[in-house]
Amino acid sequence: MPDVRSLYVPDGLEGERVDAALARLFGLSRTKAADLATAGAVTVDQRLVGKSDRVCAGAWLEVSLPDSPASTRLAVIADPVPGMTVIHDDDDLVVVDKPVGVAAHPSVGWTGPTVIGGLAAAGYRISTSGAEERRGVVHRLDVGTSGLMVVAKSEHAYTVLKRAFKERTVDKTYHALVQGLPDPLQGTIDAPIGRHPNHDYKFAVTASGKASITHYEVIEAFRSASLVEVHLETGRTHQIRVHFSALRHPCVGDLTYGADPVLAKKLGLERQWLHAVGLGFQHPSSGERVDFRSAYPQDLQAALDRISG
Secondary structure, three states: OOEEEEEEOOHHHOOOEHHHHHHHHHOOOHHHHHHHHHOOOEEEOOEEOOOOOEOOOOOEEEEEEOOOOHHHOOOOOOOOOOOOEEEEEOOOEEEEEEOOOOEOOOOOOOOOOEHHHHHHHOOOOOOOOOOHHHOOEOOOOOOOOEEEEEEEOOHHHHHHHHHHHHOOOOEEEEEEEEEOOOOOOEEEEEOOEEEOOOOOOOEEEOOOOEOOEEEEEEEEEOOOEEEEEEEEOOOOOOHHHHHHHHOOOOEOOOHHHOOOHHHHHHOOOOOOOEEEEEEEEEOOOOOOEEEEEOOOOHHHHHHHHHHHO
16 A cells, blocks of 8 residues: 655755655655656645656655655654753643754754754653654744744644644744844734745745745844844744845844845854744643743844844
């Protein structure tokens, strides 16, 4: 019987052809991968795709494989993650404060630390729902973004939390330091996001992109930048970075999306100033509202101190 596999397209495969992505993900020959796509065995975001279509990071890929040898599957390596702290733990879920430079889960092309690997090393039992390398993962943070992330421990929590994120009932709060002063000081950015037309590793506001909604409010304005609070209604890859770049107020330090390298160097930043400070949702078992907060990590706090000094 065919083995139906599904997973989010990892960042390392952004812009690849469907046949090339399948070959790398599942250890298939390029010819076999192309045959599967031609036979209608591959969908991306529930849409049938051909062998020469391109995949976008974060898209939901499903493929019916004739077989799936265990040796081709991504493995979770139990490896401690320095700087990752657990701020809440119960029978259903664990909430972690993820440092920068850590991926949510193993993916093709990523050899660094992961949240799932760090939890495994610490002895946490995680939900078995989802693909092996992403078990328990109900949402993700980019490698270059720090802050709060919840991981399901029970099967019930996995189901309930996945639905909550899909139905947009989870409050996700970020703080970002953006260049200049957004006008108006409080507003909503409603602009579709898709793969960049000229650079496969980036995203952009495009007419054919997916609906993307970002709410923001300026917390404090400085001479060359503003600290803003952001609430995401949708969760597209690089959404905050793309939306503020489109407004010509890129996140400070985000050189990929047009930030000023001189300002970044002056503030000692080696990544975008972006942090997931808040996470709130109904607990999957008790139904009670739970809210979690995260303080700024050292590099972001130091940059904020410099620009406000």
